[in-house]
Amino acid sequence: MRKKVTIIGAGPGGLAAAMLLSYKGYDVTVYEKGNSVGGRTGRFTLDDYIFDIGPTLLIMPQYVEELFALSGVNLKDYVEIKMLDPLYRLRFADGTEFFPSSNEKKTVAEIKRLFPREVDNYLRFKQHEHYRFNRIEHCFKVAYEKMSDFLKPQFLEALPQMDILNTLNGRLKKYFSDEKMQLAMSFQTKYIGMSPWRAPSAYTLISFIEHKWGIAHITGGLNKLTLAMAKVTEGYGGKIHTSTAVRQILRKNRKATGVLLENGDKVESDYVVINADFAYAMSNLVGERRKYTDTNLQKHDYSCSAFVLYLGLNKQYDMAHHNLIFGYDFKKSMDDIAMTKKPSSTAFAYIQNPSVSDSTLAPSGKSTMYILVPVPNNKAAIDWEAIKQDFRDKVLDNICKKAEIKDIRDHIEVEKIVTPIDWEYGFNTFKGAVFNLSHNLNQMFYFRPHNRSEELSNCYIVGGGTHPGSGLPNICISSIITSELIIRDDLGNRSFNRKLL
Numbered sequence: 001m002r003k004k005v006t007i008i009g010a011g012p013g014g015l016a017a018a019m020l021l022s023y024k025g026y027d028v029t030v031y032e033k034g035n036s037v038g039g040r041t042g043r044f045t046l047d048d049y050i051f052d053i054g055p056t057l058l059i060m061p062q063y064v065e066e067l068f069a070l071s072g073v074n075l076k077d078y079v080e081i082k083m084l085d086p087l088y089r090l091r092f093a094d095g096t097e098f099f100p101s102s103n104e105k106k107t108v109a110e111i112k113r114l115f116p117r118e119v120d121n122y123l124r125f126k127q128h129e130h131y132r133f134n135r136i137e138h139c140f141k142v143a144y145e146k147m148s149d150f151l152k153p154q155f156l157e158a159l160p161q162m163d164i165l166n167t168l169n170g171r172l173k174k175y176f177s178d179e180k181m182q183l184a185m186s187f188q189t190k191y192i193g194m195s196p197w198r199a200p201s202a203y204t205l206i207s208f209i210e211h212k213w214g215i216a217h218i219t220g221g222l223n224k225l226t227l228a229m230a231k232v233t234e235g236y237g238g239k240i241h242t243s244t245a246v247r248q249i250l251r252k253n254r255k256a257t258g259v260l261l262e263n264g265d266k267v268e269s270d271y272v273v274i275n276a277d278f279a280y281a282m283s284n285l286v287g288e289r290r291k292y293t294d295t296n297l298q299k300h301d302y303s304c305s306a307f308v309l310y311l312g313l314n315k316q317y318d319m320a321h322h323n324l325i326f327g328y329d330f331k332k333s334m335d336d337i338a339m340t341k342k343p344s345s346t347a348f349a350y351i352q353n354p355s356v357s358d359s360t361l362a363p364s365g366k367s368t369m370y371i372l373v374p375v376p377n378n379k380a381a382i383d384w385e386a387i388k389q390d391f392r393d394k395v396l397d398n399i400c401k402k403a404e405i406k407d408i409r410d411h412i413e414v415e416k417i418v419t420p421i422d423w424e425y426g427f428n429t430f431k432g433a434v435f436n437l438s439h440n441l442n443q444m445f446y447f448r449p450h451n452r453s454e455e456l457s458n459c460y461i462v463g464g465g466t467h468p469g470s471g472l473p474n475i476c477i478s479s480i481i482t483s484e485l486i487i488r489d490d491l492g493n494r495s496f497n498r499k500l501l
């Protein structure tokens, strides 16, 4: 008889595990509380405009390709991948604009134009970080379940390159003297919801990866990835039930035996995989816990949250696909966010103008725009309902001054605002911390919640809350590691072997 796997949540983590395990012959059922698949990598529409809810930048599409290949299919048969050039437009507080590219010649020309003394430093950065990437990459791809796993060859080989006593900004100062150049290579920590002045130095690898392999866009939005994962799963006979929330994990002593749905149905299964946000799941679905008690969860450090404004415009702007707009108070705001103080409407804004490279998201002559401002998570107890309209106005005032969209207010046909409160209650995201637990070294590898649950046997975790962490490439890896652990456990061999899948 085929073994039954129940997956809680149809985010990219849950769907990636669903496609791998259904391909491997398991009887997979996914329960998703939302009315469509994708979780934070889902989509919504406002009239004829189509929006990605969360992710808009895809780095390392090769990891997603690997995931699909391990599931017996070719990603390119499901989605159209476009590499963007330039990567993005960076607009610094003094008005300087920098357009980096994964084409080295173009970036070198840009650096010559703006920061001529940094050209050699840039080439040195790429060369050194490539060497470092080759040694560190593998240690993100194995499970950490015991302290002795730090003795795995993958980790030992990476260790000398980790630069563990340094922060990302500290490391960049060794390469670049120009502060704008440092910023251009460090703001990417915002992708994991951290400050460049606090994130571990290993995360210089994000900017290296962008400059080396580029940033991808999927025609129709990144939500197409999760739609494709659902299609592959269903193609192998996996079942996905949307609008079906899980109330509790069923257990016999310390073993997961299935789930209790909100509608009262009990579903027995051999294995349970949690894709719902880690801290939310621990406090709401698991029941009595030994390690991740409510007190323990409160002690952890969580990422920032996001204020997102989605606009449907009856105009197209000739502006880059991705735009990052820095204010003079960027560093102060990063500190304030980390210390859950006041949000700033002027420190930083990410603007996605996807219609410039994708005509499928809005009617002809019109466009969508996605504006994200990092803000503190809900530990800050901000009354977002009371301030959201005013904050929205200030964000628009700020970007109108700095981006070439001065008349944007005249062209808004539809709009939607999502605040940290919506992330917490709409997506069951603990404290609205959209990039999960912070990626401090004391919350990574063995110190991050394990892929095999530490609370219940026959229970596993996928998604941004487990190893290796947040972001789509990491999430794909988490699902590969976790699926492999399930298969190994099922075969009665608990030792980890990456070759199995």
Ligand SMILES: Cc1cc2nc3c(=O)[nH]c(=O)nc-3n(C[C@H](O)[C@H](O)[C@H](O)COP(=O)(O)OP(=O)(O)OC[C@H]3O[C@@H](n4cnc5c(N)ncnc54)[C@H](O)[C@@H]3O)c2cc1C
Residues within 6 Å of the ligand: 008, 009, 010, 011, 012, 013, 014, 031, 032, 033, 034, 037, 038, 039, 040, 041, 042, 053, 054, 055, 056, 057, 058, 059, 191, 244, 245, 246, 247, 275, 276, 277, 306, 308, 372, 426, 427, 428, 434, 435, 462, 463, 464, 465, 470, 471, 472, 473, 475
């Ligand atoms: C605004 C924003 C921007 C981002 N930008 C990027 C980016 O550009 N690039 C990138 O790589 N990453 C980005 N991320 C980070 C990350 O890739 C996404 O958040 C990703 O969707 C996380 O995937 P996940 O599978 O861990 O969780 P989720 O996508 O949150 O999926 C979990 C699912 O579980 C469901 N669920 C919760 N509770 C229950 C329950 N009780 N019963 C049933 N179902 C339940 C939820 O509804 C959800 O569908 C961004 C995130 C956000 C929020």
